[in-house]
Amino acid sequence: MAEFRTQIPAHAIERCTASIIFNPSVPDKAFERIVAQSASQLMSSGFRSTGPSVGLSVDVVTGRVIHSAEGAPKLYIGPDGQTQVTVMPNLIALSTPQYVRWAHFHNLIEKILRPLCDAYNNIVSINAVKLEYWDRFLWTGSWSDFDVDQLLDVSSGVISQKAMQAEREWHSHCGWFEFLGPSKRLVNVNADVVEVRENGVTPLPSIGIYTMMQDQVFTPEHQANFEAVSASKKFDELHVGLKNLFASLILKSYATRIGLLGEKKNA
Incomplete structure (x- = not known):
């Protein structure tokens, strides 16, 4: 039976980027x-x-x-x-x-x-701290039996249900702000269904998920309070936020498999 898998067992992460922005x-x-x-x-x-x-x-x-x-x-x-x-x-x-x-x-x-x-x-001054993850899941079957419902949790509310009904490739891009005292947090969740070639040879349907959180100064008047928390601690907070966000996007069985839930600590 076809299923989603990752290129390595521990997690689905293709790339991670940490950025500090100044103004x-x-x-x-x-x-x-x-x-x-x-x-x-x-x-x-x-x-x-x-x-x-x-x-x-x-x-x-x-x-x-x-x-x-x-x-x-x-x-x-x-x-x-x-x-x-x-x-x-x-x-x-x-x-x-x-x-x-x-x-x-x-x-x-x-x-x-x-x-x-x-x-x-x-x-x-530090104006913003940003953390980004690119994750990918490969479908072991073909487009004929491709089933996003075996990975994505539609109840998350941040991935387009209309897009998920497409027969093949689709894109869903979502973003919003959260206001956290001296900072505002920009959140992005992008899901992209595309065909990739594993090892440059075998074509496989795949789901790529991009998640990003960026904490930035709410207003110039909040600069001192924003910088009172170190960039190092901000990265830790963003990591926890993104880990919880990503766990909410996919089924618990997969979240557990890649270490987002349960005892694994690789996320």
């Missing part, structure tokens, strides 16, 4: 100093520079990455050839497809992003 952007000269300092620190940890790319910036309200005339991001690739650090005038980010468990990724955040964050925070 305003650091001035050009200060950014050059930070880049020089970060390059030395990162290279001592086995990262290598991939060279500059086109100029980009991050909109502090929407989180969108937009083109700009200045501030080309500096990109660094880790010893595994896949973990990436991005350094921009108003953003630093750590991204990896080599997710093991939260404690390991959080340790990487502390080792890689925290020194960078301290350098920025001496000049500008």
Whole structure:
């Protein structure tokens, strides 16, 4: 009987990204100093520079990455050839497809992003902290017997029931704000049903689920209270929030299988 499975038994995570966004952007000269300092620190940890790319910036309200005339991001690739650090005038980010468990990724955040964050925070303020997950489930059958109801919990209310009725590929994108004292939290849940080729050969129906939470300053008057909680603690809170959110999107049997419920601690 066909079923959904993940590429590794422990979890369904394809990629995880942690970002810290600042407002305003650091001035050009200060950014050059930070880049020089970060390059030395990162290279001592086995990262290598991939060279500059086109100029980009991050909109502090929407989180969108937009083109700009200045501030080309500096990109660094880790010893595994896949973990990436991005350094921009108003953003630093750590991204990896080599997710093991939260404690390991959080340790990487502390080792890689925290020194960078301290350098920025001496000049500008933290405006937002964002955590993103990309998960994927592969269907072992074909489109003829593909059944999203064997994975997704329609009672979650955040995945379009109309989209779930489609015969093959479909997309459901949902987002909202939650207001939490000095911060407001942007939440995104995107579900995408597409065909993928496992090992580049076998075509399989799949469900990709993107979840994101971003805590940002509610108003300028809340800046001091927002920064009273460290970015490290904010990441822990976002992780718990995303874990609970993701567990609500899928059936309990699958949530247990990938460690979101029960005794497994890999999520």
